[in-house]
Amino acid sequence: MANYPPFAVTVDLVVLTVRDGALKVLAIRRSEAPFKGRWALPGGFVRPKEDLEGAAKRELEEEAGLKPRQVHLEQLATYGAPNRDPRMRTVTVAYLALAPDLPAPRAGGDAAAADWLAVDELVKHRSAFAFDHNQILKDGLERARAKLEYSPLGASFCPAEFTVADLRKVYEIVWGTPLDPRNFHRKVTGAADFLLPLRRTRIEVGRPAELYKLGSARLLHPPMLRPTVGDIDESPDR
């Protein structure tokens, strides 16, 4: 017990939001070596008397200016390859955060620049985050996409009051696939305790849309299924 190998423990955050019609991830431009000048996920050391989720919430405030209240936060996975940080032996506990499109201060406490990067662009250009953050982002995206199917998590991207169309756009953007508005509507309004109607409407264009807030259900049952991409015809062109 007296002796054990010492590790540095950090938390890293995959903070996702839907903004300008695209799925975006919060990234920090590194101002120090290693990987100076490269993008990285926000994160930092866990303090001696802080629990892991507490550290994640603190970083969320410090680096993203986001109040944990408004954000869904869950543990994603832990990464600890011996050489993931060239400076020292580090284990990082990654958290996934889903935030509505708030007018949040972009850069946090640190001097480094922070920005929302479009996930599609990152994937197209093979990203190039520092450390193993490409993998962490990939795992976070997959978790978020999978969870939309059976959880009320999509609403975490919406403001407190939203319309069915707002929610549908979140699904379409996160999944990158169009959904039938009519079937989507029936599905989410039909699920017990999933959406709570506010008996008010909001007008944008066309018929006013009913406003909802999230209900008490923690599961969407039956689940919303992602359209199977290559079910019969794999090639979209031609």
Place this chain on the structure above:
Amino acid sequence: MANYPPFAVTVDLVVLTVRDGALKVLAIRRSEAPFKGRWALPGGFVRPKEDLEGAAKRELEEEAGLKPRQVHLEQLATYGAPNRDPRMRTVTVAYLALAPDLPAPRAGGDAAAADWLAVDELVKHRSAFAFDHNQILKDGLERARAKLEYSPLGASFCPAEFTVADLRKVYEIVWGTPLDPRNFHRKVTGAADFLLPLRRTRIEVGRPAELYKLGSARLLHPPMLRPTVGDIDESPDR
């Protein structure tokens, strides 16, 4: 960078198997303070040049006598409450392992006694594992139960060659609920690439059963749904 709070990093294992018609978890009797004499999950420190999964595999061999080859192993979650170990600040990365009922050596390298404990009994008696291992076990059970629905993971509890009835018993034991043998049969044999028939049979009692090995599918589609426990009638008695 020069200075950071040092942590001890450990891996803990939730090793599940089906044995004597019950779901069992591998437990170690602690021979040292704290929690001396109490049951705990097997685990240990991660070594300086070892990655996390490597550490989990090493513990699997050392403490359970299980070759990682025969076992499904996946990361479960990470636990790092500041006081989870009274001796020092420790973060543990928990792994979930699913093993067939091998004639495995019970006790491993350590002097401490190891045994398979029935999960039902533990839950009934409010367990009482050391540290936060009750929570870790609970999370591991939930993960295992959920994954049976949509993955070929149930077969990890079976030997390399098994019958549909073998697999069904795994599901029934892990979920604690009876399943219709006929619908189960149709479902698992109907899913593409899920089971590979070996064109041989095995005789126990009654009509010989076809032998199968696991196919290449990594997903069971459509999923096998757990019977909803309290769908209408919550009380089983009366």
Place this chain on the structure above:
DNA sequence: CCAAAAGTGTTTACCCTACACCCATGT
């Protein structure tokens, strides 16, 4: 022949997809 378990067929209900259609607003 009977018991026991393996495996098939059939019925019914539900859910999903697709799309026709109506509704409520702004211009």
Place this chain on the structure above:
DNA sequence: ACATGGGTGTAGGGTAAACACTTTTGG
């Protein structure tokens, strides 16, 4: 009136639950 999106109805196909029934062995 018409454009625009919000929302409902409905027909067809597929999957699941329940259970009758047939098959293949051992006693």
